Amino acid sequence: MAAHRQALLFVAVVFAVASLASAMEWKVGDAGGWRAQFNKTGWADGKTFRVGDTLRFMYPKDNHTVIQVGREDFAACNVQTNNKLGAWYSGNDVVPLDKPGKMWFFCSVPGHCDNGMKLVIDVVGTGAAPAPAPAPAPVEPASPPSSAPTMGYTVGGAVAVAGAVLASVLAF
Structure with a gap:
């Protein structure tokens, strides 16, 4: 039972990492x-x-700004x-999209927004993690893999590795 919980935890972590890797x-x-315009x-x-x-946001630093506001503003x-939700002035600004919903931005230099x-x-949410698959029927224990799997840089690779590890753990 403990191995099953560890495997599910591992799969959840892999899906979380895969989600970040696809940002x-x-x-x-x-x-x-x-x-302008x-x-x-x-x-x-x-x-x-x-x-x-x-x-x-990339722009000439002395000519523009980026201000995040609500819908009415x-x-x-x-x-x-006075209700700025964020303000950036560097000319090379990175704004994280950290929650779902609408986000409104404009340049605060007079006349530019107009x-x-x-x-x-x-912004849409990342979605819920898929439900875990039902536990497989009991089978004869498989031999442990000859080498530990390595994780690649692609989401597909991470999911394939997670599946292989989960199958190995559940087989015991």
């Missing part, structure tokens, strides 16, 4: 970066932003808001 860094605006580009259209991903381009330098995205 994306999105360069806002692609090659054009964060710029950004909202008119449709950059976020068709993209799926997930918890664990990051946004990288976003709609009004309220650059004087001129379309704004972005809204919808």
Whole structure:
């Protein structure tokens, strides 16, 4: 029973690591970066932003900013808001997407938001881990593997290794 719990814990850890390994860094605006009239580009259209991903805003440091606000301040381009949820000024800003829901950003330089330098995205959760498979029927103990499995850098490799380890542990 203890081996079964350890195996399930191992699989849960592997899925958590695999989720992190698949996180994306999105360069806002692609090659054009964060710029005037950004909202008119449709950059976020068709993209799926997930918890664990990051946004990288790149822009000339002395010309723009990135401010995260709520829906009302976003709609009004309220650059004087006291309700900033985040503010970045470096010209090479990384914003973690750490929870599901809508996120609203604009440039706080006067006139820039009104001129379309704004972005809204919808972040989706990573989803629940799949339910564990039912315990297999008792079988004759298998020989232990000749060498310990190694983990690769791909999500598929991690899942394959987790499956192999789980099968070996449950066989005992």
